[in-house]
Amino acid sequence: MNWTAKTLTALVLLMLVCGVSFAQEAARPDRGATLNRNYLASDIENINLQNGNVQLSIPLAALPPIAGGKLSWTVSAHYNSKIWDVLRTQEEPAGTVWLPYVVDTPAASGGWTIGGAYAVVFRNARDDFDRVQYDLSSGLSQGECDLLNNFQYWKVLLVTPDGSERELRPLDYASYSGSQDFLRGYYSTIPTGSAMRYYSLDGSNLYAKISSNTDWTVYMPDGTRVIQTPDGVQRIQDTNGNKIKIFTDANGTHYQDEQTTNREIRVVYDPAANSGQGRYRVFYPTVTGIEHYIDVNMGTTIVQGKTHPVDDFDGINENICQRTASLYTELPVVRDIVFPQTEPSQPQRKFAFSYNSDTTENTTSEVNWVCGVNENYTRAASIGWGELSRVIMPPGTIQTAAYTDYSYELDHIHSLLSSTDELANTGVSQKKLYHDGISDTWTYGIGPSGSSVTSPDGSSLSEWRYCATFGEPGCSTDKAGLAYRLRQPFVMTEKHWINLTFSGGDNIGPGGLISPFNPVVDYEYTTLLDANNNALKMSARKFQYDYNGNVTQVVEYDWFDPALVSRDAQGVPTAVPASATVLRTTNSSHYNQASSSTSTNVYAKRALATGTPLILNAPRQTTVGPSIVRFSYDGQAFD
Numbered sequence: 001m002n003w004t005a006k007t008l009t010a011l012v013l014l015m016l017v018c019g020v021s022f023a024q025e026a027a028r029p030d031r032g033a034t035l036n037r038n039y040l041a042s043d044i045e046n047i048n049l050q051n052g053n054v055q056l057s058i059p060l061a062a063l064p065p066i067a068g069g070k071l072s073w074t075v076s077a078h079y080n081s082k083i084w085d086v087l088r089t090q091e092e093p094a095g096t097v098w099l100p101y102v103v104d105t106p107a108a109s110g111g112w113t114i115g116g117a118y119a120v121v122f123r124n125a126r127d128d129f130d131r132v133q134y135d136l137s138s139g140l141s142q143g144e145c146d147l148l149n150n151f152q153y154w155k156v157l158l159v160t161p162d163g164s165e166r167e168l169r170p171l172d173y174a175s176y177s178g179s180q181d182f183l184r185g186y187y188s189t190i191p192t193g194s195a196m197r198y199y200s201l202d203g204s205n206l207y208a209k210i211s212s213n214t215d216w217t218v219y220m221p222d223g224t225r226v227i228q229t230p231d232g233v234q235r236i237q238d239t240n241g242n243k244i245k246i247f248t249d250a251n252g253t254h255y256q257d258e259q260t261t262n263r264e265i266r267v268v269y270d271p272a273a274n275s276g277q278g279r280y281r282v283f284y285p286t287v288t289g290i291e292h293y294i295d296v297n298m299g300t301t302i303v304q305g306k307t308h309p310v311d312d313f314d315g316i317n318e319n320i321c322q323r324t325a326s327l328y329t330e331l332p333v334v335r336d337i338v339f340p341q342t343e344p345s346q347p348q349r350k351f352a353f354s355y356n357s358d359t360t361e362n363t364t365s366e367v368n369w370v371c372g373v374n375e376n377y378t379r380a381a382s383i384g385w386g387e388l389s390r391v392i393m394p395p396g397t398i399q400t401a402a403y404t405d406y407s408y409e410l411d412h413i414h415s416l417l418s419s420t421d422e423l424a425n426t427g428v429s430q431k432k433l434y435h436d437g438i439s440d441t442w443t444y445g446i447g448p449s450g451s452s453v454t455s456p457d458g459s460s461l462s463e464w465r466y467c468a469t470f471g472e473p474g475c476s477t478d479k480a481g482l483a484y485r486l487r488q489p490f491v492m493t494e495k496h497w498i499n500l501t502f503s504g505g506d507n508i509g510p511g512g513l514i515s516p517f518n519p520v521v522d523y524e525y526t527t528l529l530d531a532n533n534n535a536l537k538m539s540a541r542k543f544q545y546d547y548n549g550n551v552t553q554v555v556e557y558d559w560f561d562p563a564l565v566s567r568d569a570q571g572v573p574t575a576v577p578a579s580a581t582v583l584r585t586t587n588s589s590h591y592n593q594a595s596s597s598t599s600t601n602v603y604a605k606r607a608l609a610t611g612t613p614l615i616l617n618a619p620r621q622t623t624v625g626p627s628i629v630r631f632s633y634d635g636q637a638f639d
Contacts, residue, residue: 025182025510026128027086027424029053031110032078032164035203036519038463038483040453049453049463050481052427052446054081054388054406057162058337058351060114060294061265061284063244063257071224071238073255075265075282077296077337078162080110081387081408084423088129093313098137101311101320102129104420106327108386112334114280114296115253115267116161117234117246118226120168120213125153125186140179147178153186156198156210158218168198168208171604175508185509199604201505201517205549207603221549221603252283274298277335292340299335301355304328305381307367308416308423314371321371324415331357331386339394349394356384356411365415381414385423402435409446462487466570468515480515484572487533496523496572502547503598504605520545525573527562535562540576547594548603554586 029051033039038049046055056079065072085107092100125131134145153176156168169175169187173196176183189196191210200206210216218226223239235258236244243258252268266283273279280296306327314321338350360380367377383389385408392403407430416422431442440456449467454460468480476482479497486493500518501507507514522543528536537559544553557580564577594601 026088027421028109028128028165029082029085029424030164031055031080031082032160032162034164034166036482036516038486040461047428047431047444049446049451049483050465051082051425052409052429052444052451054428055079055162056388056391060282060296060337063255063263063265066242066257066259069238069240069242071236071240071242071244073236073244073265075115075255075267076161077334078113078116079334079388080163081406081428082424083108083110083331083386085109086420086424087127090129090131091311091313092132093315093318098135098139099313099320100132101313103310103312104308105310106308106329106420106423108329108331110163111331111386113161113163114269114334115255115282118161118218118228119159120208120210120216120218120228121157121159121165122190122213123155123157125155125183129182131182144178144180147176148180148183151188153183153188154190155186156190158200158206158208166200166202166204166206168200168206168210169506171197171199171504175506177508181510184511185506185514197604197606199505201507201514203516203518203520203549205518205603207606219603219606278332294340295338297335297338299333300330301333301357301386302328302330303357303382303386305360305363305379306385306414306416307365307377308420309418310420312371323371324367324369324377329386331355347395347397351394352390352392352397353388354390355386356389356408357382357386358389359383361412363414367415384408384411385426402433404434405432406430407432459489464570476515477513478515478517479519482516482519484570487529490529490531492527492529492533492535494525494527494572495521496525496574498522500545500547500549501597502594502602502604518549520549523573523576525565538562538565540573540580542576546590547597547599548590548592548601550588550590550593552588552590552593556583556585557581558583 030037030048030053032055033046040047040049044056044058047053048055056077058077060075060077062074063072087105087107089103089105090100091103092098131148134140134148136142136145138145156170158166158168160166170189173187173189176186176188191212193211195209195211198208198210205221207219208216212230214228214232215230216228220226225237227235227237232247234246236246245254245256245258247254252266254264254266256264262285264285268281268283269278270281271278274297277300278298280298282294282296283291284293285291307324308327309322310325312321312323333355334353336350336352338348341348360382362378363381364376364378366374368374387408388406390403390405393401395401406428408426409429410422410426427446428444430444433440442456443454445452450462450464452460452462463483464485465481465483466476466479468475478499482497484495484497497516497519499516500520505517507517520543523540524543525538525540527538530536538561539559540557542555543551546552557576560577560580564579565573566575568574592601594603
């Protein structure tokens with residue numbers, strides 16, 4: 001491959017849902033390429049404009065489509081700079097009245113994955129918020145205490161190879177409906193051998209049949225299936241029956257074209273290689289039948305000298321206090337990726353990587369390891385919190401290659417003062433690309449309701465979003481996190497969002513409604529601007545959809561006067577002016593189209609056995625008592 005500086009310079013804006021953190025839900029930031037987000041994208045890099053995650057996907061080897069097909073698979077090295085989750089543990093002091101408090105714990109979760117497949121994960125609510133035993137002193141009824149103490153609650157997630165997560169919800173069961181907000185959106189039932197129907201609600205329109213976390217099928221809108229069988233084999237199957245087979249044996253993990261088994265990529269991990277640091281070796285065949293390999297050499301970086309606040313109980317004063325906790329974590333990282341020899345007498349091409357925790361600096365700060373007892377703490381602290389700080393591109397030496405340096409919001413900050421959630425919220429603040437003896441700099445300002453990017457030429461890009469803090473004035477309860485305006489030099493794009501919530505869909509979540517639920521843009525407005533960002537003229541497109549997310553109609557309007565447009569509280573246009581001229585209307589129809597929210601053709605309502613819609617003669621009714629959920633189908637009740 002001819003790697004040049006353009007690998008990290010060509011910026012393309014993509015529209016690809018964020019794990020919004022609520023009061024007592026774990027902070028799990030977006031990773032990978034999720035839907036309904038703006039990204040600045042180049043050949044191998046995506047930067048998430050909502051949370052500042054730097055994602056790299058470096059292709060290592062690929063199975064191209066067979067003749068007449070489209071199904072392919074690329075084995076890549078995936079990186080996400082969102083290293084940290086923040087998990088919650090509820091504690092209750094012994095021998096006191098009901099006085100629980102919450103301890104926040106950083107947990108490393110991002111970073112590198114090599115290759116990978118899809119996975120279905122059953123995440124217990126205790127993995128997010130580990131609650132204590134509840135009794136009547138909590139003020140809850142006995143029935144509510146029984147619901148909390150005697151049942152486990154779960155979320156089901158589809159995790160993709162790049163680290164992104166898509167929540168799947170069961171169609172035929174109701175989520176927790178008690179008084180404790182932290183369990184909203186969790187379910188007391190998960191599959192234990194019998195298949196259950198699941199659907200996505202982030203706009204990906206996925207349908208799944210899940211019998212266990214090792215026996216499931218996910219159906220994608222284009223007809224592609226991901227099939228996991230209990231023998232550990234995963235198959236990616238297209239509508240023509242072509243399959244990519246993924247399995248692991250003593251010879252490594254195989255990515256195999258099942259129609260022609262001699263076409264395969266094999267990934268082998270050797271923990272003893274690379275001086276005991278570990279190494280992935282990616283084998284692939286060439287047209288001559290000779291097997292070549294790419295080495296992914298691992299290493300570690302240590303995050304040290306960092307502190308963060310945690311809540312505790314002051315037994316002397318009998319109140320909740322805040323003390324200091326320290327953080328020391330050894331993270332596995334990729335140090336370099338070495339490609340095969342391709343040019344005689346020339347060194348092998350490679351990527352090389354550095355991290356902001358590779359070096360330290362001396363620092364002193366005030367801490368209180370015990371509540372109320374302050375002291376100064378002097379130590380050597382990592383510059384950053386473990387994120388990728390430098391990428392040297394092939395040929396792989398800093399003297400001959402282009403390279404990129406990344407800076408992050410928490411670099412040189414060694415003590416978190418307000419909240420441990422700062423770890424999950426931190427993002428990239430600057431990128432510098434060095435090439436041809438010069439450097440280009442991008443700066444990023446990532447905020448809760450908008451972001452901005454300044455490019456090397458001084459031009460700027462600005463994004464406005466609906467804020468995601470439920471209950472606060474001006475924050476949306478059905479569009480949280482969605483971008484409604486994007487302004488670049490001389491052009492502005494504005495989007496009006498709606499939710500395609502189908503009948504029977506569950507959008508309950510902590511803090512209020514899960515927001516959004518299958519969001520789509522029904523109106524998109526494009527405005528031409530002058531050099532001072534004054535609106536010159538505007539055009540629009542109107543979209544209609546079915547409840548499977550398919551576009552059924554597009555109406556395109558000619559340019560009109562921006563002054564004729566009415567706007568809502570956020571300044572988003574609410575309608576196309578009646579005087580606007582329609583240029584063209586395009587209508588489309590789709591197989592098994594779901595024209596209404598109650599349609600049995602909705603993607604989530606397929607029958608388990610056949611994949612066809614399930615038609616009930618009577619509507620589902622749900623009655624929730626202190627500890628009972630009752631479902632009624634065709635006059636038969638099931639508790």
